[in-house]
Amino acid sequence: MNTISVDSITKKFGEIHAVDKVSFEVSPGEIFGLLGPNGAGKTTSIRIILDIFKPDSGTVSVLGGPMTEEKKNKIGYLPEERGLYQEIPLERCLVYLATLKGLEETDARQRVGEYLERFELDQWRKKKVKELSKGMQQKAQLITTLVHRPEIVIIDEPFSALDPVNTQMVKDLLCEERDRGTTIIMCTHQMHQVEELADRIALINKGQTVLYGSLDEIRRRYVADAVIVRALQDLPASLPGVREIIKQNNHAMLKFEPGKTAQDVLQMLVQKNISIEQFEIALPTLDEIFIQVVQGKGDGR
Amino acid sequence: MKKFWLIFANEYKRHVLKKSFIFGLLSMPLFLVLIIGVSMLSVWLQFNDAPMGYVDNNHLLTDAVQVPEKKSKLFAVAQAVPFEDEASAKTALENGSIQTYFILADDYLSTGKVTMVKNSKTGTNASSDFGDFLVYNLVSDLPDQTALRLSEGNNLIVRSLEGTRETGADNWMAIILPVLAGVLFMIAVNISGNYLLQAVVEEKENRTMEILVTSVSPTQLMAGKVVGNMLVGLTQLVVWVVFAVIAIKVAPSFIPDLQIPPIETSYLLLMVATLVPSFVMVAAAMGAIGATATESREAQQIAGWFTIPIMVPLWFISAIMLKPNGALSVGMSLFPLTAPIALPLRAVFTDIPAWQIIMTLGLLSVLAVFSVWLSGRVFRLGMLRYGKRVRLSEAFRRAK
Known part of the structure; x- marks a missing residue:
């Protein structure tokens, strides 16, 4: 059974076709690259998968059926538009968002503590989020995405605002998640990053799927x-x-x-x-x- | 449902635990205490309980006695001391043994003419204290009840033509209460509404919204926010009311002159029945505005226009007092945005027909439910729109 099946979804905003009959499937435990230039319809597709937008037509199946409130707890999402509560301490912010993903507060506190240590953010835990650098906030967002050990991770432009050291750290983290059995969708226009990590890709352009398959197969097709x-x-x-x-x-x-x-x-x-x-x-x-x-x-x- | 409580608790705690909130909560009662304290200090500074002299050539006050001290008086009554002639009274004033002296005119009984001679140390209480002394002694020969009635005056009761309502002319509380409740309501609803508005706009501005809506349903999110932020405003309101009740209970023991008239329970019930749905209606509408707006400054501007109508009855307070059943008064008590203040205010001055009360409360309740529904709809449409507002027509069109 595929973890995610997207079947001919269409979404219009006014007269603009943001997504036009896009289809793809994501298998369990793979890193899937959803690629395309800016404005291609990648984020809209992701938002439809996450049930933020309803498609005008077509269907989406997540973990064997339509999205439910329970399934939301099994998904970790890092949106392209990064954001955290700026006026509250980092630890409180992360624990609150973790409890919204179904963790009990004590578990949330413990896991957030572990991640803060791993991401070298533990000395900032009592600082307000707005006092953190952009890179630190990016790492804090990754904690929010992974802290509840999701079955599916969806990351929109995962490497933006990261320096080379942190980019490598995120890559290692994604590989580690894949090894743990997590299904990952990586949504980006940075092709070289996808080449290193993704098993299969779908390329969307002007709202339509123009390429879809395993990375090796596609490269051989274009040899x-x-x-x-x-x-x-x-x-x-x-x-x-x-x-x-x-x-x-x-x-x-x-x-x-x-x-x-x-x-x-x-x-x-x-x-x-x-x-x-x-x-x-x-x-x-x-x-x-x-x-x-x-x-x-x-x-x- | 658990996530609703998480959102609710987060919304409530993030405001209530803020220093600025606690400061705002305590500043109002502290400010009132300060104002009352300063007023009392100013009265005390101008008060003088040193003896007053008087010259009574007509011997009207022979064997005069001092006015008995009332327990309810905050300040002592200045004693009146007789002088044979003006020269001796003047000497006493100059050497400071009295604060002022009064000379009763020869034809006092026919003209009521009294001359007061004072200096810079004379207290503001001197003339009224001497007036009390004069009246008390002049009527002392009359029967006690007659003397009391003459010195205390009438107790006027104002009754409506139908005979179903009456109020004491000194029942200032009945007039003050709806105005006070209206102002407190305005403050509380603004606090709740603004917090709600900020909470929604802030999450759009800081882009937390997208994470939230992938963790919790928009309905639970909005409901948690509405209830949490409403409770913030209600907390403020309750704390102020508790302070007010304590003040009403405690004040008479500090200010014996202060007589606080009782308030009818039915009147209080009418006020609560009006204010609760109004509160929900306005707070939820503010949430909807937050969801339509793209940034907090814009939302504040829209909300400002929205809350102005609530204050309108206070501008027309004299019209409502003079013509509580006039078209303007009735219209304002029926119109949902002006009703929270206009209806209780009218109730002080007239018997409002039952159908009008039922209609107003019904309208307010329906609009409260509608506002919550609409804010949920608008929120769902506007939660991820950055830079483009949601039009209300769009919310209705997509209400499916």
């Missing part, structure tokens, strides 16, 4: 007819069966002529006695696929 070669000597200006050589720092990308394969190119290089240190299929980055698809050069699958 260019090219190889990356690092040779010990300079490559000749032209090579048989190669229509273009693009030199990059210490390697070169060789684009094949139509009908040629990587095997043909490798044989040709060996025949020409070119000493090779590296030879690999040039897989496109998610950024490149993203740009291709968003600019309308994708296959729309």
Whole structure:
């Protein structure tokens, strides 16, 4: 059974189609990337899943059925628009939000204490939230998302406002959650972050799903007819069966002529006695696929 | 339901435990005590209980006796001392053994003319104390009851034409109470409403709302907020009323002259029956305004316009007193926003027909329920709108 099933949801705001027949499924224990440029409809889709908005049509199933008040306690949500009560002490704020997720106050207090220590925020626990830096508040929000040990974690732009050290910490935390069996939906436009973490993705553009599947499968689908070669000597200006050589720092990308394969190119290089240190299929980055698809050069699958 | 109590307790505690709230709670009674204290101090500073002299050439006050001290008097009565002539009285005034002296004119009985000679040390109580002394001795030969009636005056009872209502002319409490209750109501409802308004707008402004609505249903969230913040206002109101009751009970032992007239229970019930639904109605409406607005300053401005009508009956208080059954008075006591103050105020001066009371209370109750419903609707629509207001028409259109 899928943890989340989104089936052809549509939502209009006035005349604008924020989400138009979007469908995807999220399996238990995976990190799922919900990607798309700004304004694509990612956040609206998330809000429909969370029952903040009702869809105009289509259905959403969470943990085997429609959203209920009980199921809300099994979800941890970090919205894109971060926010905490600014005028109250950090610990009180986190304990209150944890009790709203169904924890008893004593448990909430204990778990919040553990997380504050882990996130090196324990000396700030009595300080008002407004006295914390943006990064600290971001970490405090993560505590709110995870403190009740949810079965599903939905994070909208998880790495915004984080420095490299804290970005790595969040990545480790998400992997740890996945290992614990938590299903994670990561909603972002930062493709390189998704590449490292996500098992599968859905790419939304202008309210519609334009790409959906496992990350490996999608990258292979968009593979260019090219190889990356690092040779010990300079490559000749032209090579048989190669229509273009693009030199990059210490390697070169060789684009094949139509009908040629990587095997043909490798044989040709060996025949020409070119000493090779590296030879690999040039897989496109998610950024490149993203740009291709968003600019309308994708296959729309 | 548990989450409702969590929201409720959080809303209540976050205001009630604030220093500013406790300061506000105590400042009103302390301010009143201060004002009363300063007034009494000012009276005391101008009071002088040193003896007063008098010159009575007509011998009207032969064998005069001092006015007996009443237990109910806060300050002692200045004693009156006779002098043979004005010269000796003047000497006594100059050497400070008396604070003032009075000379009864030769034709006093026909003209009532008395000359008072005073200096800077003469107390403000001297003339009234001497007046009491004069009346007390002039009527001393009459039967006791007659003498008492002449010195105390009439006890006027004002009765309505139908004969169903009457009040003592000195029952100032009946007039003060609705005005006082109205002002306290305004303050309490503003406190509750503003807290509610702030609570909703603040969570939109600081973006906590999105986390909250994924933890608790909008209905529970709004209900917890409305009840929690209403209770904050009611706490304030109850504490002030308790202070007032204590003051009413305790004041006569400090201020014996103060006579606090009794208030009819039916009148108090009418006031409570009017104020409770009004309170819910206004507080919930303020919550709805908070949900429609995009920032707290805007919400405050809208709420300001909304609360003005509640005060309107106080502007027309003289019209209500003079014509309690006039069209203006009746209209204001029926209109839900002016009724909280206008209805109890009218009840002091006239017998309000039962149908009018039932209609007003019915309207207020229906509107109270409607306000809570509407605020829930608007809240659901407006909770995640940043920068765009929810129109009321939209709330009704989407009421499904």
